[in-house]
Amino acid sequence: MMTIHKEGRSLLLYLLVILIAANIGIRHFFPSVALAADITLLLSGVLFLLVLQFFRRPKIKVCQDEQCVLAPADGKVVVIENTYEDEYFKEERKQVSIFMSPLNVHNNRFPISGLVKMFKYHAGKYLVAWHPKASTENERTTMVIERENGVEVLVRQIAGAMARRIRWYVEEGDTAEQGNEFGFIKFGSRVDIFLPKDAKVVVDLQQKTKGGKTIIARLPE
Template identity: 50%
Template sequence: MRIHKEGYPTIFLSIIVVAVINLLTLFLLAPRYPVLTWIILIATVGLLIFIFSFFRIPKRTHSSGSDLIVAPCDGTVVVIEEVEADEFFKDRRIQLSIFMSPLNVHVNRNPIDGEVLYSEYHPGKFLVAWHPKSSTENERHSVVYRSLSGREVLVKQIAGALAKRIVNYLKPGDRVHQGGEMGFIKFGSRVDLLLPVGTQIDVKINQKVQGGVTVLGKW
């Protein structure tokens, strides 16, 4: 396991804050309130461990195949339905949405091999990630991939109530590999996929998925 590069500034700042809090607690509270001192120490160290965990990248064997669509993130499948596309596409698509809790691995990965046709950031609200309108009203970054066979899929990184920063590394014209990093979302969020109608979906509502590992469907 390693720590994602997006976590370095946050972790560095967190270590400083935790150290300052505990030094002040040690000198100001410890002599008179030893129990409170221990509570603060345990709470702050626990928070620091959580922050380290949030930016973890575990070692995994990723799935691959030109006919496969793999999960772009860890989380729980919360939506599988046919919708009218609201961005880039003009037809109906299968929307598959994955909710990411703060405890999930938060690196986002390319679901297919291919070329990036479109990469666009949209400012917006910070509704809770499971809200139906979060897909269209929240801050988000959308990427459209064209597979080697010519099929196209749109992936939206969507901010939630706690997610205040979306990072995306892709630009139009990039050639990408399935399972490679597309970006990162900080502290709880959601990822939507818009797939061609007729795509075979191999997951179900409330199923837990792993980014780069779980096969969501097949062309």
């Protein structure tokens, strides 16, 4: 079953009104140019459907597993590497990054269950999402989830060149439930996950992921 995400309902309504007005205006002011009216109607329909599919919100069945890290978003794996995380951990971690194109579902889901130990919003630039500096210079949020056994995973929402609005529905101290929605990024973006060095990554570069379903790594006991 598919629904429309709450982040898109107002935008879709405004867009529909604008497109209807544009089509009425074309037919009123250029009644003799039938081709222009037909082209405007066709382009309006295509544009509305593209925006509509961007805000789709499919219902999924989450298979929770405390030893697994689930993909926080639909998209494609663009980074798997050991890297120094300098905002919270101040040490080397395994990083997995998922790029979301405008055609992907853009709601973000908790990759693990636990306590939201830290959450912070950062204003920033709008470099393309795959830019090496996007993780540290773009508009972004940083969230750290701690499992009961003390294992911590950092999740970072990153705005891209097209994405100009990050939404989140979580605060420090909240309980994260694996697979539940915690945020949304509009129009193309990226999510970084920083895992313990002894976590076992089970996805490959360029592999497509489904938020709340694809297992991207297995955590240590």
